[in-house]
Amino acid sequence: MVHLLAFRNKEITKDNILKYEFELLKGPTDFEVDFDCDALLDVSEDKRFNGNSLIVHEKHGAFLVEKTTKELVNEFYKRNTVGFALSKVLANFFSLKHYVPFVFMYVVYMPISGGTRKNTDWIGLHLMNSCRQNKKEAYFITTQGFIIKVTFPKGDLDSRVHDACVLCQKCVAIFLPLIVAGGVDVRGCVFTGLVVKFNTCHCPLHVKVNLENDPKIIGLMFINFIIDHLGIESVNPEEEKKHYRRFLSGRL
Numbered sequence: 001m002v003h004l005l006a007f008r009n010k011e012i013t014k015d016n017i018l019k020y021e022f023e024l025l026k027g028p029t030d031f032e033v034d035f036d037c038d039a040l041l042d043v044s045e046d047k048r049f050n051g052n053s054l055i056v057h058e059k060h061g062a063f064l065v066e067k068t069t070k071e072l073v074n075e076f077y078k079r080n081t082v083g084f085a086l087s088k089v090l091a092n093f094f095s096l097k098h099y100v101p102f103v104f105m106y107v108v109y110m111p112i113s114g115g116t117r118k119n120t121d122w123i124g125l126h127l128m129n130s131c132r133q134n135k136k137e138a139y140f141i142t143t144q145g146f147i148i149k150v151t152f153p154k155g156d157l158d159s160r161v162h163d164a165c166v167l168c169q170k171c172v173a174i175f176l177p178l179i180v181a182g183g184v185d186v187r188g189c190v191f192t193g194l195v196v197k198f199n200t201c202h203c204p205l206h207v208k209v210n211l212e213n214d215p216k217i218i219g220l221m222f223i224n225f226i227i228d229h230l231g232i233e234s235v236n237p238e239e240e241k242k243h244y245r246r247f248l249s250g251r252l
C-alpha cells in the first residue's frame, strides 16, 4: 500500500499511483471493500499491471486489487445487505436511467462514466469535501485534504453530483421516519461530505424527495420493482403480478 501522505504535494491520479513499484501497490491481505474507500479507479484496460482496480482508501492508502470496479461495487451488499438493489429502486422513482450511483443513506458512490454495466471509476461523495470540473477532468478534494483527479468524459459534474444527492436524500427521507417509528433514537452524523451539497435545492427532483414517503407507498414501490424485474412470462402477466403483489405485501 502507498500511504496517502505520499500524495500530499501531488494529485492522486491513476498514473501517479501506478508510478510506484508493483510490490508497494499490493493491498492488505483479504481486503473486503468498505465505505472508507475514497475512490475505486478502473485500470482493467491497462495491461502493464496485474490488477483491475486501484483503491484509494482513507486508512489503507492506495493499492491495486484483482477485482474489477464493477465487482467491487457489487460487493457492497456485504456491508448493507441489499447492495445495489436499493439504488435501483430509488433511481426508478426518479426515472434516472444512466449514471445510477450506489446509495445507502449517507454513503454515496458516484460512477464517473457509464454505470453499473461496465467498469468505471467510482467516487465516494460522502468522503469528498468539494469538487470541480475543468473540461474533461474532474477534481475531488477528500475530507482528508487530498486531491483526486479523474477523466470526466461527458456531462456536467455538478448536475451529476446533484442527482446522486437527490437519491441519497430520498433514501434518508424513506428510512429515517421508519427507524424513528421503531423507537430508535437517531443522531445525525458529524460529517457527510458532498452528499448534503444540494440540501437547500428546490428543483422538481428535490420536490419529489419529500413526496410519496408514506410507508404504504414505499412498500409498494419496492414490491412493484421486484415484480417488474421477475421476468414473468405468462399468458396474463398482469393477473400474475396481482397475485405476487398480494403475496409480497405480507398481509394476513
Ligand SMILES: [Zn+2]
Residues within 6 Å of the ligand: 162, 198, 201, 202, 203, 204, 205, 206
Ligand atoms: Zn435539486
